[in-house]
Amino acid sequence: MTPEEREFQQKIDAGIKVEPKDWMPEAYRKTLIRQISQHAHSEIVGQLPEGNWITRAPTLKRKAILLAKVQDEAGHGLYLYGAAETLGIRRDQMIEDLLAGKAKYSSVFNYPTLTWADMGAIGWLVDGAAIINQIPLCRCSYGPYARGMIRICKEENFHQRQGFDIMFTLTRGTPEQKAMAQDALNRWWWPAVMMHGPSDAESKHSAQSLQWKIKLFSNDELRQKFIDQIAPQAEYLGLTIPDPELKWNPERGHYDFGAIDWDEFHNVIRGNGPCNRDRLRTRKEAHEAGAWVREGAAAYARKRAIREAA
Amino acid sequence: MNQALFTYLVRLGDNCLILSQRLAEWCGHGPALEEDIALTNVALDLLGHARLWLSYAAEVEGSGRDEDQLAYLRDAGEFQNVLLVEQPNGDFGVTMARQFYFDLWYSLLLRELRTSRDERIAAIAEKAAKEVDYHLQRSTDWVIRLGDGTPESHERMQRALDDLWMYTGELFQMDAPDTELRDRGTGPNLEHLREPWLQHVTKTLSEATLSVPGETWMQRGGKQGVHTENLGYILAEMQFLQRAYPGAQW
Numbered sequence: 001m002t003p004e005e006r007e008f009q010q011k012i013d014a015g016i017k018v019e020p021k022d023w024m025p026e027a028y029r030k031t032l033i034r035q036i037s038q039h040a041h042s043e044i045v046g047q048l049p050e051g052n053w054i055t056r057a058p059t060l061k062r063k064a065i066l067l068a069k070v071q072d073e074a075g076h077g078l079y080l081y082g083a084a085e086t087l088g089i090r091r092d093q094m095i096e097d098l099l100a101g102k103a104k105y106s107s108v109f110n111y112p113t114l115t116w117a118d119m120g121a122i123g124w125l126v127d128g129a130a131i132i133n134q135i136p137l138c139r140c141s142y143g144p145y146a147r148g149m150i151r152i153c154k155e156e157n158f159h160q161r162q163g164f165d166i167m168f169t170l171t172r173g174t175p176e177q178k179a180m181a182q183d184a185l186n187r188w189w190w191p192a193v194m195m196h197g198p199s200d201a202e203s204k205h206s207a208q209s210l211q212w213k214i215k216l217f218s219n220d221e222l223r224q225k226f227i228d229q230i231a232p233q234a235e236y237l238g239l240t241i242p243d244p245e246l247k248w249n250p251e252r253g254h255y256d257f258g259a260i261d262w263d264e265f266h267n268v269i270r271g272n273g274p275c276n277r278d279r280l281r282t283r284k285e286a287h288e289a290g291a292w293v294r295e296g297a298a299a300y301a302r303k304r305a306i307r308e309a310a
Numbered sequence: 311m312n313q314a315l316f317t318y319l320v321r322l323g324d325n326c327l328i329l330s331q332r333l334a335e336w337c338g339h340g341p342a343l344e345e346d347i348a349l350t351n352v353a354l355d356l357l358g359h360a361r362l363w364l365s366y367a368a369e370v371e372g373s374g375r376d377e378d379q380l381a382y383l384r385d386a387g388e389f390q391n392v393l394l395v396e397q398p399n400g401d402f403g404v405t406m407a408r409q410f411y412f413d414l415w416y417s418l419l420l421r422e423l424r425t426s427r428d429e430r431i432a433a434i435a436e437k438a439a440k441e442v443d444y445h446l447q448r449s450t451d452w453v454i455r456l457g458d459g460t461p462e463s464h465e466r467m468q469r470a471l472d473d474l475w476m477y478t479g480e481l482f483q484m485d486a487p488d489t490e491l492r493d494r495g496t497g498p499n500l501e502h503l504r505e506p507w508l509q510h511v512t513k514t515l516s517e518a519t520l521s522v523p524g525e526t527w528m529q530r531g532g533k534q535g536v537h538t539e540n541l542g543y544i545l546a547e548m549q550f551l552q553r554a555y556p557g558a559q560w
Contacts, residue, residue, distance in 0.1 A: 285339075
């Protein structure tokens with residue numbers, strides 16, 4: 001370690017936040033840009049599976065809540081792009097990387113939303129898993145990211161509650177509605193469990209990120225926390241988690257669970273999920289269809305600046 | 311039941327609901343992240359208004375229906391929104407032209423409804439007017455920016471304004487319920503909104519280097535339940551769950 005790196009690590013160990021103008025190792029900057037921009041992209045791509053049901057929401061109240069929720073996701077994308085920009089990358093560049101398929105986003109959004117119950121399952125499970133990943137990030141070493149996460153986590157809590165509320169209502173409804181809720185749990189359970197990333201032994205970025213405090217718990221710890229939280233809630237709802245090996249282990253004080261199909265996980269990451277192509281194509285089309293609007297607005301701003309200067 | 315008042319409220323509610331439904335189609339597809347958020351914001355505000363108008367309509371009707379039954383269980387012929395709001399989103403220019411025409415009319419109408427003799431209408435209008443003033447500012451800005459932007463944005467904006475012009479006549483048309491409410495001091499004479507509307511349009515388009523569309527035959531019928539082909543598809547999508555699972559609670 002160079003003296004600068006040593007000083008940087010000491011600062012992190014002492015719990016002092018790193019701010020945009022502070023010196024930081026290039027690898028720290030790059031890792032954060034990757035992590036924060038991936039998170040931002042996930043919010044933006046994540047608008048699509050839920051946006052899919054806004055126009056079909058079953059009541060006006062549910063429609064209003066879902067619209068507000070998807071709007072929050074776009075807002076999260078905005079703050080996260082802003083936080084990444086403090087590290088010296090432009091939003092345009094990040095979006096270009098996403099559209100070119102160079103940047104990743106959470107694989108869970110590559111699964112389709114087939115019924116209204118998926119709005120419940122996404123809020124309950126996907127936002128639930130995201131919160132567990134994100135709460136520790138409110139204490140991460142990079143100031144702008146940590147502060148952004150505090151605001152995001154508050155809203156995510158509300159998202160998870162609305163998802164649970166949809167599931168609750170469905171499980172108390174007609175037999176068809178209950179079946180719809182169970183089917184959604186069946187399809188979203190494993191993708192949600194995989195959201196915490198590969199097992200610790202396989203995770204490429206974990207050790208260094210833990211040392212830099214841009215990750216505070218290992219993937220497996222977070223996954224266990226998620227499963228421990230959701231299992232009793234599923235029981236309360238009267239739904240069955242699609243894992244025959246899931247059971248409470250009193251010795252460990254945790255739920256045991258079955259093996260994860262990492263083959264599927266890696267395939268979805270590599271672009272072979274059911275919706276990878278659609279999601280990216282939709283983003284690309286929106287971006288391309290909006291080009292004339294952005295150019296028009298920029299041209300107007302230039303003309304106005306000239307007129308004001310004259 | 312006061313049929314004229316019910317009709318009047320349903321029309322207000324349907325305008326807001328159908329336009330909100332159209333704007334919600336943009337969610338995740340906007341030309342920039344900020345615009346995505348802003349379009350959703352307007353959709354949310356209008357959905358909020360729709361709920362207030364339709365809930366009041368259901369109370370006036372007094373037969374036990376609620377906002378959801380009005381929104382989800384009426385067929386196209388019973389919807390009484392103006393034709394303008396059901397027109398497809400098209401490109402962003404079409405969406406903004408539709409929004410500009412509507413925001414301007416709705417803000418003028420709300421200004422009048424704030425002094426309605428019906429206190430409930432006055433209270434809803436008071437709340438809604440503040441939001442719609444902001445919507446109008448935004449859609450006016452976009453018409454100007456795109457009109458006075460690049461040759462392409464100018465041309466697209468002009469075409470959008472021209473194409474939708476024929477749906478603006480209906481906004482100022484009075485029929486029996488409108489007349490009855492005007493006579494009771496509940497609502498304004500819609501014909502009187504035309505002049506200030508046209509003034510703002512003319513001023514905005516001139517600033518935007520665009521031309522006011524020429525005289526044309528104006529379409530009508532939405533307020534009486536005779537719609538364009540678009541509404542059937544909007545309802546098929548919006549009402550799907552309520553129709554497929556009758557009586558279920560969501």
